[in-house]
Amino acid sequence: MSTGLNDNEIISEVLNGNQQAYAALVNRYQNYVFTLCLRIVKGREDAEEVAQDVFIKAYKYLADFRGAAKFTTWLYTIVNNTCISFLRKKKLDIHSLDNEKVFEVADSQDSGMRANLVEQKSRVSMVNEAIGLLSPADAEIITLFYKAEQSLEETAQVLGIEVNAAKVRLHRARTRLKEKMETYFIEEVRNLN
Amino acid sequence: MDTQHNIEERLWNFIDGSATTDEKTVIEQLLETDAAWKAKYSELLQVNDLLKSSELEAPSMRFSKNVMEEISKLHIAPATKTYINNKIIWGIGFFFIALLVGFLIYGFGQMEWTSGSESSISKNISKIDLSKFFNNSFVNVFMMINVILGLFLLDNYLNSKRKAFRKEA
Numbered sequence: 001m002s003t004g005l006n007d008n009e010i011i012s013e014v015l016n017g018n019q020q021a022y023a024a025l026v027n028r029y030q031n032y033v034f035t036l037c038l039r040i041v042k043g044r045e046d047a048e049e050v051a052q053d054v055f056i057k058a059y060k061y062l063a064d065f066r067g068a069a070k071f072t073t074w075l076y077t078i079v080n081n082t083c084i085s086f087l088r089k090k091k092l093d094i095h096s097l098d099n100e101k102v103f104e105v106a107d108s109q110d111s112g113m114r115a116n117l118v119e120q121k122s123r124v125s126m127v128n129e130a131i132g133l134l135s136p137a138d139a140e141i142i143t144l145f146y147k148a149e150q151s152l153e154e155t156a157q158v159l160g161i162e163v164n165a166a167k168v169r170l171h172r173a174r175t176r177l178k179e180k181m182e183t184y185f186i187e188e189v190r191n192l193n
Numbered sequence: 194m195d196t197q198h199n200i201e202e203r204l205w206n207f208i209d210g211s212a213t214t215d216e217k218t219v220i221e222q223l224l225e226t227d228a229a230w231k232a233k234y235s236e237l238l239q240v241n242d243l244l245k246s247s248e249l250e251a252p253s254m255r256f257s258k259n260v261m262e263e264i265s266k267l268h269i270a271p272a273t274k275t276y277i278n279n280k281i282i283w284g285i286g287f288f289f290i291a292l293l294v295g296f297l298i299y300g301f302g303q304m305e306w307t308s309g310s311e312s313s314i315s316k317n318i319s320k321i322d323l324s325k326f327f328n329n330s331f332v333n334v335f336m337m338i339n340v341i342l343g344l345f346l347l348d349n350y351l352n353s354k355r356k357a358f359r360k361e362a
Contacts (some may be wrong), residue, residue: 026261047250127244171205
């Protein structure tokens with residue numbers, strides 16, 4: 001089994017005809033890719049479908065990965081593009097996932113969550129739920145930076161924007177997350193202090 | 194005076210490690226001396242820790258199996274760079290460069306370099322006579338059609354090359 005190999009070694013194996021070696025890459029990154037998809041498309045079934053599509057696309061165009069950047073950076077670029085296409089197909093007015101309409105859609109989709117606000121939640125589930133309340137663009141940049149092991153430069157590369165723009169977007173996303181936590185998870189936030 | 198927004202932005206840069214060395218020193222000093230900065234810093238640090246503690250979600254148990262089943266029906270596409278002929282790209286580049294250089298040489302050849310006045314260049318540019326070569330609108334139209342046909346031929350040629358390469362693969 002090729003689980004002890006690094007990404008580039010696994011890719012070489014796959015390109016040399018060992019299709020089964022690709023399973024190691026899928027197992028290694030399925031949670032990252034799925035989480036990122038879930039944060040953008042907001043729905044487990046849709047996220048799983050998109051995540052599957054991402055791995056299929058990555059396999060199909062694996063020969064185009066030149067190893068100049070990290071494999072994950074290349075993979076998350078596919079995630080970003082596939083999610084945008086998916087949302088476009090769903091007829092959401094997205095403007096690169098970053099406008100108020102989507103923000104409102106994300107808000108309304110999780111209205112059920114607010115009913116449970118009285119419940120005490122663990123730190124982790126509170127953060128996950130608060131991220132779920134963010135717009136797809138904000139949730140994506142936070143997930144890329146904090147959970148997908150991407151530097152600010154790599155995050156900018158995945159999103160196809162300048163590093164400074166990524167910095168501003170990340171700052172804005174964190175501010176909005178803080179607002180969401182203070183609005184919807186006031187009890188939990190108080191308990192943290 | 195620092196606004197609240199500005200303080201947060203500078204502190205986030207400090208926390209993310211993207212602040213410059215000078216900025217770091219300034220912020221470290223502010224954190225030691227200014228209570229407001231210190232309070233904001235601990236607040237942001239808490240958000241940062243919370244974000245780091247968020248968990249990854251897992252897809253269904255069959256996810257990996259589904260992907261492997263799907264890819265078993267597929268072949269890896271050849272790398273884009275292998276079916277793009279660099280010689281053609283360079284050829285097109287050289288053609289346009291040669292065209293530009295030709296026009297420049299002709300244009301400079303038409304100028305009177307001996308004239309002393311400062312504005313002679315702008316005057317002389319208007320004197321450049323291209324009508325010797327493009328003196329008839331029919332010729333211009335004919336050339337334009339030729340260029341378009343040339344591009345169509347090139348596109349067909351590249352497409353056939355790509356198809357042939359895919360068949361080989």
